[in-house]
């Protein structure tokens with residue numbers, strides 16, 4: 376009986392050359408060119424403001440690195456397909472290669488969202504190595520999680536590996552048992568804040584705005600205003616975005632004390648804060 380050769384264990388991934396061949400625009404010769412490109416595009420759209428860090432410190436808002444499609448929730452507005460649970464996790468080596476590509480493409484200081492699915496469903500050691508790899512490459516690692524498995528112990532280990540931000544996704548689309556309003560979910564949000572309290576992490580919350588919670592958004596905003604020293608928020612997919620890093624800087628200084636880098640955030644002076652936790656790229660000025 377003929378012996379059938381086994382198929383390769385992992386699917387083939389695009390090489391850097393193949394990706395470049397399909398790129399929608401020519402890549403700049405060096406990562407620094409990405410910041411200039413973003414400045415130009417923002418200026419063309421009339422969105423380049425004094426004090427804006429996009430285009431000065433960051434070459435791009437962020438890059439999402441999907442580390443798994445598995446998840447322990449089943450949100451009604453999830454962006455993944457119905458078959459996501461059947462998708463195998465990308466091997467660690469491939470993720471490392473992608474992290475290296477991101478660094479080669481956008482350079483240092485790039486913010487990488489470690490996303491999924493639920494990234495905390497990956498092995499703890501894998502997650503730590505992913506964060507460490509990003510940090511060692513001079514970039515910022517953000518964990519995007521629904522929080523269920525983001526324990527204090529895990530957040531501590533990840534922050535020691537170089538994690539800079541944690542973004543908790545909490546809202547009614549998740550159908551968490553025992554929580555039938557956004558106001559009730561504030562108890563979950565408070566628990567997550569406590570898990571991160573005192574760690575050198577910026578804390579964010581993502582909230583999906585949809586018909587089922589639209590009337591409750593003012594109450595959620597009031598909650599976030601109460602804890603603004605501890606977190607920032609972003610709203611999706613309704614197009615609202617209230618992110619800002621001033622509260623994060625303030626939080627950081629309480630947690631860690633001063634850092635020797637000048638900050639360009641618009642509200643920095645309002646808090647007498649001219650420092651932030653991240654290394655600062657040279658400011659190239661306005662385009």
Ligand code: SF4
Nearest residue numbers: 446448450453492521
């Ligand atoms: S937590 Fe995120 S990945 Fe998981 S089901 Fe919800 S939207 Fe999808």
